[in-house]
């Protein structure tokens with residue numbers, strides 16, 4: 001059996017098109033334009049690329065993009081003053097600070113400073129708590145993207161056995177909560193799990209978010225399972241000065257011979273992160289204005 005390869009680029013383009021449609025309808029009916037503020041501290045090259053892409057895609061769907069570039073040595077108080085200003089600005093419906101930040105700043109404190117209603121990364125303790133207790137939350141973008149792909153692939157997820165590998169606040173924990181909310185039987189696994197292969201062999205759904213290149217082997221996958229690979233691991237370059245190959249947490253070549261469907265790396269989950277950021281910004285705008293939730297774009 002050769003798995004269906006889930007095309008994350010096409011999926012993300014479809015999500016962005018649906019966001020754009022609903023943004024246009026919101027403007028026409030209510031005169032409201034969603035606004036996303038992105039804060040970049042320092043000059044990390046990868047972060048610059050992501051922030052540029054976020055700005056471009058925000059404008060493409062018809063939203064306002066507000067970009068702030070702060071020097072790497074910006075004092076904490078200055079960053080917080082900016083966040084406070086954005087929290088109070090009615091034109092801004094979503095705020096995020098691009099991570100990683102320089103070491104004198106605390107990601108946890110930055111997240112806590114952003115209003116929970118505008119926390120479109122869904123990383124605050126308030127949003128994590130709301131998700132865990134079944135309340136309306138802003139949901140972290142990468143797991144939201146994984147959930148959208150899983151629902152599209154499997155339909156109703158009720159009763160399916162799902163294994164999440166990794167327990168990060170950004171992906172693993174919210175992913176587990178989302179799958180539980182969709183009535184999966186969820187097994188959370190991590191570096192101390194005794195027999196990971198055995199847990200994965202029982203799973204209809206595998207979400208790998210562990211950050212170890214090609215750790216999940218093909219013969220661990222249950223035939224027909226849906227495999228979502230969140231890993232983005234850069235291998236050492238084969239030649240000097242070159243760029244190493246990007247691989248996921250799953251041995252893709254072997255797993256695709258067994259799985260029913262699988263996401264590639266690159267071109268799988270990655271593009272969904274920014275698409276879901278736009279979906280979350282639209283959701284935050286709807287909630288701020290007492291409008292119904294956007295269709296098909298929330299958890």
Ligand SMILES: Nc1nc2c(c(=O)[nH]1)N[C@@H](CN(C=O)c1ccc(C(=O)N[C@@H](CCC(=O)O)C(=O)O)cc1)CN2
Nearest residue numbers: 050096097098099100121141266267268269270271273
């Ligand atoms: N505040 C946040 N910071 C960071 C997040 C985040 O969600 N919120 N995630 C990452 C960076 N990121 C978005 O910000 C991001 C990473 C990767 C991709 C992506 O499309 N990747 C491509 C491959 C790109 C390559 O070749 O290098 C893919 O997987 O196909 C999009 C967004 C850290 N910081």
